[in-house]
Amino acid sequence: MNKTPNPKAWLFVIPVVVLVAFNALIPLMTVVNYSVQETFGDNVFFWEGMKWFEEVLRSERFHESFLRQIAFTGMILVIEIPLGIAIALAMPRKGPWVSVCLVLMALPLLIPWNVVGAMWNIFALPDIGLLGRMINGLGIDYNFTQQPVSAWSTTVLMDVWHWTSLVVLLSYAGLSAIPDAYYQAAKIDGANAWAVFRFIQLPKMKRVLTIAILLRFMDSFMIYTEPFVLTGGGPGNTTTFLSIDLVKIALGQFDLGPAAAMSLIYFLIVLLVSWIFYTLMMRGEEN
Amino acid sequence: MAKITLDRIKHSYLAKPDDPDDWALKEVDEVWEDGTAYALLGPSGCGKTTLLNIISGLITPTHGRVLFNNDDVTNTPTTERHIAQVFQFPVVYDTMTVQENLAFPLRNRGVDKDKIKTRVHEIAKMLDLSEMLSRRASGLTADGKQKISLARGLVRDDVNVIMFDEPLTVIDPHLKWLLRSKLKELHQSVGVTMIYVTHDQTEALTFADRVVVLHEGTVVQIGTPVELFEEPQHTFVGHFIGSPGMNFLPCDIIDGVASFAGNTIETATQQLPEVRPESLEVGVRPEFIHFDQKGFPVKIDKVDDLGRYQLVQTQHQGHSIKIVLNEGEEIPSENPCIVFDPKYTRLYADGWVIN
CATH class of the missing domain: 2.40.50.140 (Nucleic acid-binding proteins)
Known part of the structure; x- marks a missing residue:
């Protein structure tokens, strides 16, 4: 193939380049700029090199919120993925109830994040909240504003309520795409329900589940609004996840250098984990 | 292996059929002999897939009974009818190897390992699948996958009837011919009752001992290919068969x-x-x-x-x-x-x- 180089073609790329530059590259470079310098305001900067990065990576505080983050994301994935699959399997495949179920499932996804946080905050309040009163009424001492265990379980429960629907909808789409012939063949081959799930449904859902896990990993790893509204990171620092910590450092303490370094580390972790996960899943696909 | 009796079968997909057009199958009253290859031939919507699903047990007929060797199986679930079916689009278990695919129906029935192994190799040899036994089933071509579907039926020795629902639809034309003669050869060596649904007269006439021609839910003629050609019992047979x-x-x-x-x-x-x-x-x-x-x-x-x-x-x-x-x-x-x-x-x- 002989291709004639046509420099004018670059003109057509300019709008995209400008767009990407303004919404991604330039803000990111600003962060990079802060991460290697010290500033005392008035646009006066001093070169600091890797100092902030070293400080963040060595800081006890970062380690703690990082571990908290991993624990939270791990719990979210372990609960939401199997639960989402189970609900999708239980949903009707045909008939008038399909749309009812789909709408009910989509509802939590339509609620703004800070509203979710505020809703659960009131819902779980031990003195006036419905949930809080009920749990205490059952004889369990529950107060999410004071007890770390209560705070954690409320945060996890809120996220499960808010986001399991996403896994359900994706899994349901994957299940609906399986032709009837597969179920008929399985019947003829004498497969039981577990074998049908293991050898037909799960393999056919693999692609959508990859997307579901990836989305739930990224979103839960970067969660901010809901726990911020619900617990504000407390009691103490027990629900201070990476984002909340970052905002505290950047806007609370106004330590722009360490905050910028932390953002970059944070960003690289999300990118790296997503990339590794995606590559592994796709490699399995090829074999 | 079994003789199949269709005792005054009628079927409608509607809850309350009153118009004659509401019936997908109008009345089928036939006895199909053991070990014979039948083809159900007819245009789309003539009721051939409905009839096939009634035999396989995926549909319970509105009226009438299905008998396998004089046993009434009308309400017997598919799993217990001991049938095998090859579908229009190949069904293979993607995550398994060819060998595991073939062993699957036997494993589900708790057959012991050594017997599974010998049986799988025997059938693989019959269908020229021996060389790809250790490969992942998902990587095979459409005709290879159809062979696996067929092999999953053949490995079982309790099969009453093997059914084919337009199995060559997705196969390349030059392979269609090969697979068709393979099927015919298999039928002669295994001798199991086979029912083959198709709208292609060439497929029906080359494969079957007896061709069942369906038209608007009615069986218009059952006969050998020669009978259909020389003595059409209905104008539809005259129009549909022959070119x-x-x-x-x-x-x-x-x-x-x-x-x-x-x-x-x-x-x-x-x-x-x-x-x-x-x-x-x-x-x-x-x-x-x-x-x-x-x-x-x-x-x-x-x-x-x-x-x-x-x-x-x-x-x-x-x-x-x-x-x-x-x-x-x-x-x-x-x-x-x-x-x-x-x-x-x-x-x-x-x-x-x-x-």
């Missing part, structure tokens, strides 16, 4: 003999009705018409040379008549006249042959 289809011409009874547009036609029909019934037609295949000065005159519209035969389109008083002549057979250039071979010319009333 081009049969000629059907309006007909009268004059002085006890059949007559088409004033020309006396000799037919194989023994007892002619006294008066002209509604929609009386005379039917003859294009292959059984030849040019002869003793016959009636026609006008030749068009001659297509199709290699091994020639297709001559003629007309007589506005009725078009198709004729098939062998390669090289002469077509008269002046005053062409044609005669119908009386042995293969029949009278039809309301679509059905008059006996």
Whole structure:
């Protein structure tokens, strides 16, 4: 193939380049700029090199919120993925109830994040909240504003309520795409329900589940609004996840250098984990 | 292996069928012999898949009973009917190897490992799958996958009937031919009852010992390919089987003999009705018409040379008549006249042959 180089073609790329530059590259470079310098305001900067990065990576505080983050994301994935699959399997495949179920499932996804946080905050309040009163009424001492265990379980429960629907909808789409012939063949081959799930449904859902896990990993790893509204990171620092910590450092303490370094580390972790996960899943696909 | 009895089967997908058109299957009352290869032939929507699903147990018929070897299985679930089915689109278990796919139906039934192994190898050899046993099933071509579907049926020794639902739809044309002859060969060596659903007459006629022709939910004829060709019981069979289809011409009874547009036609029909019934037609295949000065005159519209035969389109008083002549057979250039071979010319009333 002989291709004639046509420099004018670059003109057509300019709008995209400008767009990407303004919404991604330039803000990111600003962060990079802060991460290697010290500033005392008035646009006066001093070169600091890797100092902030070293400080963040060595800081006890970062380690703690990082571990908290991993624990939270791990719990979210372990609960939401199997639960989402189970609900999708239980949903009707045909008939008038399909749309009812789909709408009910989509509802939590339509609620703004800070509203979710505020809703659960009131819902779980031990003195006036419905949930809080009920749990205490059952004889369990529950107060999410004071007890770390209560705070954690409320945060996890809120996220499960808010986001399991996403896994359900994706899994349901994957299940609906399986032709009837597969179920008929399985019947003829004498497969039981577990074998049908293991050898037909799960393999056919693999692609959508990859997307579901990836989305739930990224979103839960970067969660901010809901726990911020619900617990504000407390009691103490027990629900201070990476984002909340970052905002505290950047806007609370106004330590722009360490905050910028932390953002970059944070960003690289999300990118790296997503990339590794995606590559592994796709490699399995090829074999 | 089993004899299959369809005892006055009727089926409708509607809850309360009252119109005759509401029935997907109008009434099928047949006994299918053990070890025979049947083909269910008919256009889309004629009820052939419905009938197949009734036999496999995926659908319970609205009326009637299904019997396997005199046992009533009408309400027996698919799993317990001991059948195998190959679907239109290949069904393989993607995450398993070819070997695991073949072993799957046996493993589900708790057959012991050594027996599974010998059986799988035996069947793989029969279907030329031995070399790919350790490969992942998802990487195979469509014809390989169809072979796996078939093999999953063949590994079981308790299979009453193997059913094929248009299994060659997604196969490349040159492989279709190969797979079709493989199926025929398998049927001869294994001897299990097979039912093959298709809308392709070539597939049906080459595969089956007996072809069941379905039309609008009714079985119009069951017969060997030769019977369908030479003695169509219904005008639909005449139209649907053969290329081009049969000629059907309006007909009268004059002085006890059949007559088409004033020309006396000799037919194989023994007892002619006294008066002209509604929609009386005379039917003859294009292959059984030849040019002869003793016959009636026609006008030749068009001659297509199709290699091994020639297709001559003629007309007589506005009725078009198709004729098939062998390669090289002469077509008269002046005053062409044609005669119908009386042995293969029949009278039809309301679509059905008059006996």
